[in-house]
Amino acid sequence: MDLPTPHATVELPVFLFAAVREVVGSDQVTIQTPLPTTASALRKILSQRYPQIDTWLAVSRLAVDRRFVADEDQIESATEIAVIPPVSGG
């Protein structure tokens, strides 16, 4: 079994959409993060790598494996991350 050991570092895809995608210039980036982690730690990694999306990050939610996570949520495992700026569907 290849389960990550505690505090193993993994590489995760981060999907970007709408204005965030356009600011970064790509619909997908990759970050390295230890696991387990928290949503706010993921935000910090993104902010350091892509300071140009700071204003967007401040108003965006994060999704881990296609579910919204709150900043204080503990993330034990993850396959994909997404930055979800304020939605405007419907």
Added chain:
Amino acid sequence: MDLPTPHATVELPVFLFAAVREVVGSDQVTIQTPLPTTASALRKILSQRYPQIDTWLAVSRLAVDRRFVADEDQIESATEIAVIPPVSGG
């Protein structure tokens, strides 16, 4: 001008619908009534002429010139009367 004088007696068509129409066997009858009158006086005339619709009259509204009238409403003029049993459209 042929306006009815006070307490003139006029002949008015009364339209009947649904179960009331079927009980009477006709979709239109004629009554004679003084004018002005009240809705409850019209009910009495109908009840005397067509006692077989008494149970229906008790739950029906009257319309004068295609507007609902309350029992106590004074009716100064009228061209057509209708008995409106509980409606079931929609």
Added chain:
Amino acid sequence: MVELTEQRIDIQKLMDLSCDERTGAAVLFLGTTRRWTGDEETHSLFYEGYRQMAVEQMEQLEATARQKWRIAQVWIVHRLGEVDVGESSIAILVRSPHRKAAFEAAQWLIDTIKEQVPIWKKELPPPSQVVPHPNTGRWVHPDPQPMESKEPCDE
């Protein structure tokens, strides 16, 4: 726009006719004849109306709805005559700039039409059971109910 019709209601046509470039929300209500109400089967319904008063009442309700809500389009189409299972007896379409008004107005219109508009429906027996006759079947009269009655259709 108020209409009584003996024809099937064409939803797509209703949508096209009511198209309005200033509205972003459309709410359509359809009341449809149910075949099954629990274990009881309905074959078709027959609608009778006091036509002129029904139209005037619905026009009055449209006017009232336009006073109560900011709505751009109101289309009310009610069937008369026989309506088969699965067909709609009424369509109410409200278009408005904002959706809340459209939802509220459409719901208020159907609620009020069911109380105020002189139209009656009757359940027709299955065609095999009886020779058709104008007075065949059972009138559906909601509360108050001087005779045994039930409510086979939309609400």
Added chain:
Amino acid sequence: MVELTEQRIDIQKLMDLSCDERTGAAVLFLGTTRRWTGDEETHSLFYEGYRQMAVEQMEQLEATARQKWRIAQVWIVHRLGEVDVGESSIAILVRSPHRKAAFEAAQWLIDTIKEQVPIWKKELPPPSQVVPHPNTGRWVHPDPQPMESKEPCDE
């Protein structure tokens, strides 16, 4: 039933597919691209979605609606890609035995979809003004709004 589509939403087909002999009430909500919002003209909108999450979220909302209300059918169809003025970006159809549940569920679904489902719309400039490019146009982001934004469409 949840669907994302690049095609025009066919209302009649939606009605036919969702037909149900035990339901008497149908409520359809359509969100449509407005041409005019006051004096401002919109030409077309472009919708982008986090497809898999959007579908999963809408399926979850359908499941929640079915727990909250007695409803028989839920159909949610959302457009992606370019949507011209007058076309619907979303259709929500709820069929139920009784109309109150259908109205409430449909309204709750559109309200919640607009908050929870990862889909974004962008206003495209008129074709004459600019050569099309994926990053052309203005994203519409409702509150909170870190950049100037407005809401050109249904609500």
